[in-house]
Amino acid sequence: MSESTASQPAADKSSDTQTLEEFASREYEWGFVTDIEADSAPPGLNEEIIRFISAKKEEPEFMLEWRLKAYRQWLKMEDPTRRAPSERWAKVSYPDIDYQSVVYYSAPKKKELSSLDEVDPELLETYKKLGIPLEEQKMLAGVAVDAVFDSVSVATTFKDKLSELGIIFCSFSEAVKEHPELVKKYLGSVVPTTDNFFAALNSAVFTDGSFVYIPKGVRCPMELSTYFRINAANTGQFERTLIVADEGSYVSYLEGCTAPMRDENQLHAAVVELVALDNAQIKYSTVQNWYPGDENGVGGIYNFVTKRGACRGHHSKISWTQVETGSSITWKYPSCILQGDHSVGEFYSVAVTSKMQQADTGTKMIHIGDNTRSTIISKGISAQRGQNTYRGGVKIMKNAQNARNFTQCDSMLIGDRCGAHTFPYIEVRNPNGQVEHEASTSKIGEDQIFYCNQRGLSTEDAVGMIVNGFCKEVLAELPMEFAVEAQKLLGISLEGSVG
Amino acid sequence: MLNIENLQASVGDTQILRGINLQVNAGEIHAIMGPNGSGKSTMAQVLAGHEGYDVTGGSASFLGRDLLDMNPEERAREGLFLAFQYPVEIPGVNSTYFLRTGYNEMCKHRGQEELDAMDFLSLVREKLKLVEMDESFLKRSVNEGFSGGEKKRHEVLQMAVLEPRLAVLDETDSGLDIDALRVVANGVNALHSPEKAAIVVTHYQRLLEYIVPDYVHVLYKGRIVRSGGKELALELEEKGYDWVKDEAVGAAV
Ligand SMILES: Nc1ncnc2c1ncn2[C@@H]1O[C@H](COP(=O)(O)OP(=O)(O)OP(=O)(O)O)[C@@H](O)[C@H]1O
Ligand SMILES: [Mg+2]
DSSP: OOEEEEOOOSSSSSSSHHHHHHHHTTTOOOOOOOOOOOOEEEEOOOOHHHHHHHHHHOOOOHHHHHHHHHHHHHHHOOOOOOGGGOSSSSSSSOOOOOOOGOOOOOEEOOOOOOSSSSSOOOHHHHHHHTTTOOOHHHHTTTBOOOOOGGGGHHHHHHHHHHHHOOEEEEEEHHHHHHHHHHHHTTSSSSSSSTSOEEEEHHEEEEEEEEEEEEEETTSSOOOOOTTTTHHHTTSSSSSSEEEEEHHHHHEEEEEOSSSOOOSSSSSSOOEEEEEEEEEOEEEEEEEEEEEEEEEEOOOOOOOEEEEEEEEEEOOOOOEEEEEEOOOEEEEOOOOOESTTTTTTEEEEEEEEEOTTOOEEEEEEEOOOTOOOOOHHHHHHEEEEEEEEEEEEEEEOOOTTTTTTEEEEEEEEEEEEEEEEEEEEEEEEOSTTTTTEEEEEEEOOHHHHHHHHHHHOOOHHHHHHHHHHHHHHHEEEEEOOHHHHHHHHHHHTTTTTTOO | OEEEEEEEEETTTEEEEEEEEEEETOOOEEEEOTTTTSSHHHHHHHHHHHSSSSSEEEEETTOOOEESOOOHHHHHHHHHHOOOOOOOOOOEEEHHHHHHHHHHHHHHHOOOOOOHHHHHHHHHHEEEEETTOOOGGGGGGETTTOOOOHHHHHHHHHHHHHHHHHHHEEEETOOOOOHHHHHHHHHHHHHHTTTTTEEEESHHHHHHHSSOOOOEEEEETTTTEEETTTTTHHHHHHHHHHHHHHHHHHOOO
């Protein structure tokens, strides 16, 4: 393991830096809190609560057993947030989380506003900046949707089309009831309940999420969740996603939303499992923009996610693309287990930390099959007092012949109080494995900004443009429509943070 | 158009501009010459509003407005253009997109209609001919991997697109081969008009054969120590800077 760290002490703040920091200190103006009248479980966690959740969701017996087993394992596991800082894997620090004060079940009841006029104008301004169509703005802001754009009917047409092809795309709860054999077969097969503390917790208490199954030889004709992203945004703090691509199939799945999201639940611990069989391909794209907390990090979301894909079949491929701008603490390593010969894993990531945000993200690529290949492109941007850590593991097992990895890991610093850190862990057990690692750290140049200013661009636009240029290779991997929004989002999240 | 009085500027504790006086009227071309390190680029950067320099005294007005009071983008939008001596690279940012964003900012500022991607492309294509640049540059990132000469042409291209009222060219001729020099000079001349003005910083009389200045000024140790007509450039070419330096020293005593 090698560590390279680039950060600067707060000494000698130039006037430029100050302007830039003022710029960065803009409030998160778009967060809003909806009153959710919910019939909830009492706070705390015990077997009774888990039975309550399972009963509420009318789950079959196997599901309840699975949850209880996970819960019992969780009880025996050590909470990584309580480890001494020196023993923590992730380079983030956080206050203790009291798991007994968390409410693990509350059925959301959406309170509808009657028109956009009732919505916080600043929120609408952001939607506009992001270029979100009017009708979608209404759905996002919780306004009753009129007949012109009936989400239910759109969803229905969409679903009909998918079911003609035999594609299953539904909520996780529905899948448990309608397709128990598939759920039983694949749930926990990539991320076992014992994998880590948060994965175990999620397994015990998850309330919903998405399930996707693409049958043999089917190419899913649309980006999944484009139409559903708004609804999917409401699946709660313990989300569970399972995507299975059968032989020769293809699917592109979008998660998250560029629109800012605020959540009462501070702790988010999602689990995502992907399974690609022979010749199948899964493209999973995420844009995450949860509330980052205020300048002192107060009130932000803790995002502890376990995401893993198994390239089980030969010539299968899994690509993770993520643009992470939100949350106060992010801890996430979307990974690929390259079991099938000739399988391919990819990870493209942009992580932005500003204010007091901390991100510790990266990926693990585990090469097991012959001729497996992986590519890692990570772009970390730190501003204000943000701390951004890339942590990547590349492992080439003894029997993996001719495995190859390429890693490129670039950091950009904005201002002089932030930090960027890189921890590549490389383990090559087969002599013909090839691993290449490139890393760079740069400061956003005053001269670049001045050059843009001289051509008439405001500093805000200049920063947005320079940052987007820096992230270009990653943004290029996002589906077109998402990419445009993500670009704007990067500009907005860094408004005010140049130094 | 531009009126600079006793302008002084420093970086940290080091004073670089020690009282510049210069008046530029519409229709005029001024050449600024002077030995390395005399403050020519500093003057250009200060006029454009670079925040790395502290203006410690004097004043500058542009089109009747206090230039020093405006931020860099306002100055640009008001029609002040600086062709940089060392244009920076902006990796990953498409040249055309970059330029169109700036162009549209200026349109907004003037209350004119902004151009969409297609219309802007036709505009840029026209201007490309003027500087004899290949269209492939439009697809590249701003200045990234451009040769020295290409960067300079690219500066002139941007100037041609933005049509500034006052163009300050900082050694746009340095590092150019003889053909490029002609192209750049033609570009500058083609854009010149009675409503516009230019300040051309150069080390070479050669450029001034193509861009004929109304005035030539010699900057030395942060002051304009001598001004004259275009013959002054010839004289400098012949005698070097020593005699102006001597005179300046003499005058200072
Ligand atoms: N940012 C800076 N920090 C420190 N010194 C500076 C800075 N900018 C300029 N200087 C100094 O000020 C003096 C004038 O520099 P400037 O670049 O203006 O000269 P110039 O006349 O353009 O020279 P050349 O003909 O070589 O381009 C030089 O001594 C230079 O080192
Ligand atoms: Mg110079």
